[in-house]
Amino acid sequence: MEKKNYTISIYTENNIGLLSRIAAIFLKRHFNIESITASKSEVNEVMRFIIVVEITEEQVKKIIGQIEKQIEVIRAYYHTDEELIFQETALYKVNSAEFVEDLTIQDFIKETNARIVTVTPKFFVIEKTGKRHEIDNLYDKLKPYGLMQFVRSGKIAVSKNEMPISSILEDFNTININS
């Protein structure tokens, strides 16, 4: 079966230690996490992890099962890139001296919808939000200008399909009250 980038979205309770519990599931199966983000979600007090892994669909299904088994995980989903709207953000810190003289690179930045965040006599900080390859292109472009620092966020994504966490939580509450 073909390996692919899968984006796993995990809705959880806000609990210390859950990150390591989830990471351990990947570690146990020797799967490398390509990127990971954690933030609050659209539901009050519910966290959302977004983890990108390159594995087969069979593997991702099994890993979803293991993740959902964790007590404080509300629901986990997996998606391919086609099923998502997703972005990454990167910051590039470049040497002002090299940069300020060169109008072509300044034009390039405008064309790619990158943004200059900070300007100082010593360095510029440029921000780019977009797809991985766009961020990589800008990286290649800026590298010759004395790239002093570079950092890229993990993938953040929303799915085209609904992920009805609020109603799942309501179901949980009803089940628990009735049981």
Add this chain to the structure above:
Amino acid sequence: MEVKTAKKEKIIKQAPTTVSGAEAVIKCLLEEGIDTIYGYPGGAIMPVYDELYKYQDKLHHVLTRHEQGATHAAQGYARVTGKVGVCIATSGPGATNLVTGIADAQIDSTPMVCITGQVGSHLLGSDAFQETDIVGISTPVTKWNYQVTKAEEIPEVLAKAFYIARSGRPGPVLIDITKDAQFASLEFNYKKCTGIRSYKPFPKVNLSEIERAADLINSAKKPMIVFGQGVILGGAEALLQQVVEKAGIPSAWTILGLSAMATDHPLNVGMVGMHGNYGPNVLTNDCDVLIAIGMRFDDRVTGNLEHYAKQAKVIHFEIDPAEIDKNVKAEVAVLGDVKETLQLLLGFLKSKNHDAWHQKFKDLYKIEYDKIINNELNGKEGKLGMAEVIDEINTSSKGDAIIVSDVGQHQMVACRYAKFNKTRSNVTSGGLGTMGFALPAAIGAKMGMPEREVVAIIGDGGYQMTIQELGTIFQTKVPVKIVVLNNGFLGMVRQWQQMFFDKRYASTELINPDFVAIAKGYFIKAKKVTERSELKDAIKEMMDSPEAYFLEVKVEQEENVFPMIPTGASVSDIRLE
């Protein structure tokens, strides 16, 4: 979000009392109906032990000789009673010594709550004396774990711990409590946990899957059942028997399913897996419908998955959704507690018999009997064999004893030959294969079921891994019967070395001490048997003893366990020699 609280209002309000965190721990255990716990004291858990001193008439604490012993004893207790086993340890080494038992409980789905002391919360992360990150260490091997740093969290967290440990697919939970949280006081008010919003222990049963399963079973020509521990955990033994008898299906068991159905039931066709019986292994690759009930298709059961039951339609009755399609693809997956799903299934099943198909199992048993079993049971020459010892115990127990086995050759022989009439009678370390499990597990089993005979069958290797628990037996006077089958080798490893490593016996020969003298050193009655002629009387003497008894049996050094499915081979390529 609007939540109905009808249930909560029903709970009678108790007047809260101010207690210390340590006392709250004990009160929580009592609220959960716990009467026996296993543990070992130390600095960071001393406040809890101080409270145990006050509550010793209500809560029996068993001091084991090592924290690993405490976990296995708690497991033994849990396995025979179905209740949650509890153990307590201090921080640092005390906590890390629990890890093997926790991992064992996790893979064998045993309900257990472990409580560990932790350094004071102001010292967390400072590499304080006996500080270890036990929450981090135990995360991959616990169903849930949590660190308590405030006394007022204790009742709710422990209520949750017990609920999680016992509900759904059971498992171990570890609660780490900082020393300051044990000393601080709280208003104690206990509410049993009845639900956690992100946790659904019992998946909703889908009736249409049950009907599909019933249709497949009703139209099957060569159906076969393989049942596992899920039947025992769900308390569905009687239902299983009704299903088996109504549909007339030959039924085999996994090592942890053993004793869920009487061993002499006519439709019980023996054990599947690496050292299981010939018939059920071979016919796994001949059946047309394979009905898996409360089992998880461990690699020791399936052999090579590429050649496992490929011709069969698989029906999987399972409580844990993560087990569905994990190793073997199910044609029909029936999620739910087997107690619920088998009951529903029964209503759809047609009365059938499959005598011709069943005969195939009998024919293959005959081959196995002639080639292996007869020789092992009725060997009249040479050194004693392990099977003869188990058989003699059967004669004496009439199948009513709880058999606790360790790990290795003797374990396979014990499971192959032991007779069981009652459920929850086979206690062994299946998934993890933990040598050293049996002696402490037998202590817990006997304390859990004091009215039943408990016999531990242990190899000379595993015995020495937790031999210090003889001290616990001596101190508590728990009347367990201990049989060490001494072949002077780590027998299973030696067998593999013989078969697959050209007899290069690397570090498998054991030069053993005088086991009888050691037992006697602990004031435990002890005897050693070397001759066949002495066996019967020695077993009888052991079984008749009202006190603990140790029996060493010198057995053939280089006996091999057959049948055997070599690693990587198909179940139907099981070898008889």
